[in-house]
Structure formats: structure tokens, C-alpha cells
Amino acid sequence: MHAKDLPGLRMLHPELISMENEVFRVYLGWTAVLVLKIFAMGILTGLTRFVTATFANPEDLMSPKLKVKFDDPNVERVRRAHRNDLENIVPFFIIGLLYTLTNPSVFLAVNLFRAVGIARIVHTIVYAVVVLPQPSRALSFFVALGATVYMALQVIAAAAF
Amino acid sequence: MHAKDLPGLRMLHPELISMENEVFRVYLGWTAVLVLKIFAMGILTGLTRFVTATFANPEDLMSPKLKVKFDDPNVERVRRAHRNDLENIVPFFIIGLLYTLTNPSVFLAVNLFRAVGIARIVHTIVYAVVVLPQPSRALSFFVALGATVYMALQVIAAAAF
Amino acid sequence: MHAKDLPGLRMLHPELISMENEVFRVYLGWTAVLVLKIFAMGILTGLTRFVTATFANPEDLMSPKLKVKFDDPNVERVRRAHRNDLENIVPFFIIGLLYTLTNPSVFLAVNLFRAVGIARIVHTIVYAVVVLPQPSRALSFFVALGATVYMALQVIAAAAF
Secondary structure (H helix, E strand, C coil): CECCCCCCCCCCCHHHCCCCCHHHHHHHHHHHHHHHHHHHHHHHHHHHHHHHCCCCCHHHCCCCCCCCCCCCHHHHHHHHHHHHHHHHHHHHHHHHHHHHHCCCEHHHHHHHHHHHHHHHHHHHHHHHHCCCCCCHHHHHHHHHHHHHHHHHHHHHHHHHC | CECCCCCCCCCCCHHHCCCCCHHHHHHHHHHHHHHHHHHHHHHHHHHHHHHHCCCCCHHHCCCCCCCCCCCCHHHHHHHHHHHHHHHHHHHHHHHHHHHHHCCCEHHHHHHHHHHHHHHHHHHHHHHHHCCCCCCHHHHHHHHHHHHHHHHHHHHHHHHHC | CECCCCCCCCCCCHHHCCCCCHHHHHHHHHHHHHHHHHHHHHHHHHHHHHHHCCCCCHHHCCCCCCCCCCCCHHHHHHHHHHHHHHHHHHHHHHHHHHHHHCCCEHHHHHHHHHHHHHHHHHHHHHHHHCCCCCCHHHHHHHHHHHHHHHHHHHHHHHHHC
16 A cells, blocks of 8 residues: 555655655654654763763863763763764654655555664663663664665665666 | 644645745755854864864874874864764754644744754854853753754644644 | 746745656665665674674673773774764755755756765775775865755755845
8 A cells, every 4th residue: 555646656746745644744753753862862961971970071060179081981871872873863864754755655664664763762772771781782773774774775766767 | 823824733735845935944044054064063173183183094194203193172072062963953954844844833933943053053152162161052052952852842743643 | 957947046846856856866866875875884883893892882792701992993993984974974965855945957966966975985985994095085075075065055045045
């Protein structure tokens, strides 16, 4: 089943950018949730800096006894998880939108978006909230990566043929 | 007042992607300005590397007397400001576009975009150009964050209801 | 020559988001290729971590004899190339889309997209695969930067006038 029965394979339709298109609606929801999730990492970094008194800038020091510090393992762990989000979620933002415009199967697209959204939230939890042994982080990483790579390949196929 | 009076709450309209839509036009302008602002951080990093002779790669050393260096506080400060841009401005790029498609109040949307744009430029200035004491950086950070979080919540509301 | 002859200079047309628009099709293709290229940096980081036994998290250590390590020059080089992609390719994703909506000359737009795509792939190769002496990396960096800055200026011009 497709969002819209199209006469030609090579057409993209801007009207797919509509709340009547379930694919677009689900893309919209997960994108906004993942934006909030990325921002949560910034807040978590700040909180961890306060709890561990690890500040990177002299002007941030709350007391003259403190010194700048760059090697707190908890702060660095949150920062690695945050950076991993930028590396993996941000490309999804644009590819998810372009994939929506290729008029994919609703069932497949909706579940790919869910896979990315859930896998990236799990990735953050097992990386930076409750550290779990591998392969929990690797699995969640590759589920989201695989889904996004599939979308990118579909976009290339739509652009090329 | 809304950019377009719509018959149904749950509709998005691709024709909102138009220069006749002031919300889209203001989004367009601030997005392009902020892209240039992010790029300016890359140039500033390069200039600071030259001035302080802090190069991260052996092939970048201009003289055999130099060695790679990773801990210059000025270079690292610019790099932190640059990374903070990626963490906070890039999510705005996609959420600002999707928020535009939810047909928001023109007055509110235009001022939210301005708030993000101005706050992020102030953030860079007080972080990496003329270092000012806190809470100047924290304030500019939270103004932009708050405006973008509001847009993300509106996008979730549009997707869900 | 323009993708669509428009009656007014200040109009954007959502129907430019179509496979019949060659500019959009080329944008689509290069964007998806560059998303895969960014992801390849994540895979390359992981491979380099395994080859050099450089793991950043205790839970990633494959043997009790290993310790976390942060200073392997090969891993750090790949990470710098990866971060450089986020700083430069991600802004292209959004500006390329908005530039497409300004209805640019097909010839110019297609070649700007190609310039960004090819220059960023060359940048990665000379930075993190086969390290070549400067100015190979600087040249590829500035070709992509120049093309993206041009697009951003055109978007500002379209928004302002």
C-alpha cells in the first residue's frame, strides 16, 4: 500500500507534505521527539558538569577554588553520546523527509521511523543513563543506522532511475 | 492571525513553502544567516590555529620546528562554541521548517525565529569572540533552546492531534 | 535557463520539489550519497578502534588486559574528519534544499551540488584514508565551503528582496 497511487514511478509530490499523509505525520512526530532528545543531552551534560564540578571555561567556575577540568569520565561519556546523536540522528532528519517524498509504503516507512526513534532513545539510555554491557549499545546503534541507510538507498534509487 | 486560514486543524499545506508566506521567508533568512554563522566558526578555528600555531595534523605544520598540539585554550574555546552550534542550531534548521508547515501565528513564528537567530549570534560573541562573564552565555543558550523546544512541542502537537 | 519560468522573482514554488525538476533530483542524489559518506566515517571510526584497540568506554573493552584510551592518532584523525563533515555537510543538507526552492539556474545548481559532493568525498580521502600533504585538504575544504556559502547568500537574497 502506498500513501498515494502515482501514475509514474519517477514523480515526487509536494502534496505528500500533508497531515493526511500518515508517513509524513509519523516522520514529523519522531523528528520532533528526537530533537528534544538531542537537547536533553545538552541539559544532561550541564547537570553532570554541576554534579562533578567539571567546567570547561574559567567564566563558568562557581568558586575561586575550582579549576577548569576536561577529563571527568561521566561528563565525557554524556558528551560522546551527544556527539553520536549528531552523527546519526541529524542525517536521519533530512533523509527521513526526502524518503517521505519518494512515496514509500506506509507500513514500511512508519516502522522504519519508529525503529530509528526507539533505537536512538535506547542507545542514549544504555550509553549515558544506565550503562549496560555490550552489545546493547552496538545493537541499538546498528538498528538505527540500518534503517537510515535503507532510506538513503531508496532516495538514491528515486533520484537515479 | 495565521499565514493562511485553514478549514481543518490537522492539515499541513505545502503551499506554505512560498515567499508569499512571511513565516517561511523569515525562516529562510535566519536559516541562511545561521549557516554562515556556523561556517564562520570553522574559519575562526583556522585563524586561531594559525595565530597560536596549534595544528592537529602533522601535514598542517608550516615549519619542521612545530609539533602537533591539542590543548591551546583559545582554539579549544572556539571548538566548543562551534560544537555547541551543531548541537543547538542544526536541530532548529529542521524544526523551524516543520514548524512553518504547521501554519503558526505569523507574529509568534517570526519572533521565535528572530529569538533563535539573535540569541545564537550573541552566544557565539560572548563565548568565543569577547568572553563575557556568566550568565550571558547561559542566557543566550536558554533563549534559543526555549524557542526551539516550543517549536518542537508544536510540531508534536500537530502530528499527534 | 531556469527550472521553471516564473512570473515573479519573489515566488518560491513547492512544485519545485519534484522529480521532474532536475535540480531537486541532483540535490536528492548527492544528499543521500553524503549521508552514507558521513555514516561511513562512523564505521571507519569503529574499525580503527578495533585495529588499534582504542576504546573510549570500559564496557567496550574486549579483554580484561585492555584499558580505555583516548589518544590514538589514527582514531583521532578519523574523528576529526567525521566532525568536519558534521560542521560542513550538514548545513549543506538544509541550504541545498532551500536553494532548490529559489528556482536557480539548472546548470549552476547542478554543478554546485556536484562540487560540494565531490569536494567533500575528496576531503575525507586525503584527510582520513590516504593522508596527502596540504593543500589538498584545504582546497577540497574551501571548494565545498565556497559553493555552500554561495547557496546561502542566494537564499538570503531570495528571502530579503
